[in-house]
Every structure is written in C-alpha cells, then in structure tokens.
Amino acid sequence: MGNLTSISIFGFWANWTPFFFVGVLCVITLYFLICGKWYKDIPGGRPLKKGEAIVFVILMLVIYLLEGGPVNILSHIIFSFHMLQMAVLFLIVVPLLFYAIPEYIIKYVEELPVVKQVVQLFTKPILAIILFNGLFSIYHIPLVLDTLKQDAVLHDLYTIILFISAWFMWHPIFNRHISEEEHMSSIKKILYIFFIGVLLTPSCGLIIFSGTAMYDTYTSGQAWLGAMTLCVPPDTLNSVVQGSGISGPEYFTNFTPLEDQQTGGVIMKVMQEIVFGIYLYIIFMNWFRYERKNESQITEDSLKKLQEQKALYNQFR
Template identity: 45%
Template sequence: MSISIFGFQALWSPWYFVTMVLIVLLYFLITVKWQHKFEGSQPLQRREAISFVSGIIVLYIVKGSPVDLMGHIMFTFHMVQMAFLLLLVPPLLLGGVPGWLWNAVVKKPFIDKFLRIFTNPILSLIIFTALFSFYHIPLVHDTIKYSVLLHAVYTFILFTSAVLMWMPVLSKDPNHQLDGLRKMLFIIASAVLITPACALIIFADAPMYETYTSGEAWLKAMALCVPASTLANIPPIPPEVFTNVPALYDQQMGGVIMKVLQEIIYGVFLFNFFIAWYRSEKMNADEITQKTIVERQRLAANSRHI
C-alpha cells in the first residue's frame, strides 16, 4: 500500500515548510540587514550561512517531509529522525550563529546564568541521555505518541537538551566552551552513554512498541501528522502493510542505524577536534621552542658582555 493515501499535507507539511522559510528569512535579516544594530558585528561569513541553512533543510527533511510520516510507520525511520534531529541539526544551527550575535544573546544576565548551569558538560550529557533513553521506554514512547501536545512538548524539550549538549564543544563563547582535548573526551563520553538505550532496542527479542505493531494504536499515533479527516477513511490496519519488513527486524534495524549514524557524525566531529587540537599543540610547541631559543641567545649575549 502506498503512503500517498495520507495526502499532500501529511507528506510535505506545507505550514511547517513556510515556518522554516520564515526562520531563514529572519536569520538573514538579523545577520545581514540589521547586523549594524549589534555591537561588534561583522559581515556574515559564507560558511556560517551555509551551516545554518543546511541545518534548516535537514530539520525540514526529518520533520516535514515524507521521512516524518515514515517515522510513524517504521521504527527505522523514527531512529533516522532521531539521529539527524538530535546529532546533526543542533551543530549545524550552532555553527551558523555568528560570534557577535551569540555574544549579544548570552550577555543577558538570565540567559548567561541559564547557560552556565545547563551547558555544564556533565549535566548536559546526563540530561540529554536521560531524556533520550526515557523517551524510548515502550510505555513512555507509546503514551507520548498518543497525544499531539505531549509529543510536541517532549520533542521540543529533547531537541533543546541536544542543543545544550552540543554547546560545550561548539559554543563561540569561551566561557561556555571546552578546550581541544576535553572536546574529544566529551564526544567519546556521549557516544558511550547513549549505547545502552540503543543496545536494549537492538537485542530485544520481541517488538516493544504498540504504535508500530497494533493497528488501533498505530492509527491513533498517526494523528500526529495526518489530518483527522484523512484518518477517518483509513481502517485500523497494522503499519506492516506499508513495508515488507517484520516489526522485530524493523525495530532492531532502527537501533543499529541510530548507533551507526551516531558513530559517523561523532567520528567527523572527533576528527575535526583532533586536527584542531593537534595544530594548536604544534603551534604552542613551536612558540615555546622559539621563545627558548631567543632566551638562550639573550643569555649568551649577556655572558659575552660580562
């Protein structure tokens, strides 16, 4: 059966698309047209613009395109959503915020205090891992998907926790950023902490989520992205009619894909952090060596005068 039966609105989320376009327009208004209103502002860099727009495009793909609809039909697509929404979109958006704009926002006393607490490396890791793991407890996951409001609120909180988790390594404020070596340790720790939740999903011997196995439960959860008028014409069929993959294999594959995508994304950042740290250490070593040579030459010159 084709997913086209759910209609254009469910497949492409036109209002969500419009919202993303408006966010991009607002971004360029602030960073280009209105940048002179901010202290210490500089021209928007191309890489910053590309990073932010890329983040918005990925955000629309995972939450507004047919990928979002498939995420309610196959657990595999749900985990693809989670990987990109939580592990790729936040760093792309953070990378698109110019330093001068970041400083203008975080210098507000309340925001600065909030960030100092919730971007603490250990606390941010614990909060994100706990929220992600809690969300994938079968009872919790199914309950959240039965309510449009609950699902929206929890997704927003989970996404916010992901942004806060990424800030210790990507923030452009030195007060909220780790040094090179600690960035690498942070990424490794994050990869380790999320592993148990993925492992429980991968090694489960039976399907755990009613919203991916029970026709009635699945149809109720589809209200998150499909208009009620469309759902009224669809019988409570199991979601497996849209795919040839059994529910257990779909669940296990979702856990594997989540972990693989996490390792790839984290691997890219880990490599970049290592290169930056290595270059910094090399530059520092060269600087120390040069200072030592100059100092020895000065001492030698002094000894000759004596």
C-alpha cells in the first residue's frame, strides 16, 4: 500500500506536464501584452490594475495545478480529488476571472459577430443555470464519466464545454462591463445563487448516499488503467505497472472506493456551501452599502413612484 506521494513513480512529465505549463505561461504573457501594451487599441481600454494582474496570474497557476499538475493525476486516481478539481475550477476560478480580466476586454469579445448572439442567449439566467447544472449532472452519470475518462479528446472537449457553461452561469452576477442599472437586483442575485445550489444538490446527493461505488474508472483495474493514459504517457504507465504490480487506485489510498466516492460528494457540497456563503455575503454587503450611500435618492425615487401611482389612481376614480 502506497500513499498520495507515490504518484511520483509516474515521473516528472506526468506529474507536472511541462507543455501545459508553457501554454499557461503563453496565456499570461498574452494577457500582459493585451492589457499592458495594446489596451489603447481596444475601445474603452484603460491601464491594467495591479489587483487584476495578481488575481489573473494566481488563477492561471491554479488552473495549471488543477489540469496539469499533481491534482490532475490524482483526480484520475482518486474520486475525491476529481470533485475537488471540479469545485475549485467551476465555483471559484471561473467567477474570479470576471475580476481578473478587465471589463473592456470582455465587452469587446462579447460584442464580436456571432459571439454576441451566443452570449445573449446562453447568459439568460434560467437557461444559464440549467445548462451548467445539466452538463455537470450528466458528466457524473457513471456511463458518461467512465466513457469520458477513456478518451482524452472527449474528456478535454467536455471539460472545455463545462468551463464555458460555468462562465455563462456566473455572467449575470459577476460581469462588470454593464451598468449597475442593467444588472440583476441584489435580491435576484441572492435567489440566483440559491437556485444554483439547489440544482447541484441532486448529483451530490446521489454520489454521497449511493450504497455502492458507481464508477468503473475508480474500481475496475482495466478501466482505471485506461483513464490513467489521459495523464501518463503509455510507455511510462506500462513500465510502472510491470515494475510495481499496481492494478488500481487502492495502491494510493486507504479509502475503499465507496468511501472515496462519498468523500468526493461531501467535498463538492461543503465547498459549494462555503463559496456560495462568501458570494452571498459580498452581494449582501454591497447591497447594504449601496442603500446607505444612496438612501436619500432611493427615498426620493420611492416617493416619486408613489405619487405617480396615486395620480394614476385619481385619474380613474
């Protein structure tokens, strides 16, 4: 029986994916070129804020650790790490990208031909919630997950689609390129987040309360080896298996497959509750500050609406 650090037997390339790291560095470089050097060529461009740059670099490094670093290889071995990967990527990284990428860039991209129509359609609140949660639930149907874990192209494509759908889902709340008047009201944002949590609950509940381990990828030696080819070069994997006799994920953890599965569901649900609680607190405090700052204007507007309603009522008496 090994432990989590035993993944070092798969070698440096499998654990750290250098090519993916180079890709992340290219994205970071492009970000600073666009936001720091070429921003004047984009309508509404402004100098990059230090906070935006720091958050973006951190998020890119997090994405690297999740999809190219040790967390990625662990997510193919242990279901709990798969759910941790999902939670951080879609519930934390995607929303924070709205604060890391300057609003004028998002606006410019979203107003491009075709992109504009797609964004307008898929960021409609109800559709956006249903789309992401539907795709997330379908992903965790045993047949679907086991199939995706056996094919690198299908797995990467589905992950990208999930990422885009998560962007659409968080767009109505966190986008910064539209005026405050066009945004959802604070109470609607609170209800929106609440319903996201409600729709995530069934898939988490099924995973947590299932009486059996549902995924062949994490229980069957043959399926597990097929999944490992997504992150470990075949030659390296064959060499490790022949040299160590490893036949499944049990070598790396003391959890049974069912315990691992249940732990993964709990991780997703607990992280969702914590993250959503933080988002709700931020929204509520912004709402409170706005009410305090504009108290006289809000009172004046309310009185004006009341007078208009009264005048309309008197007109039809």
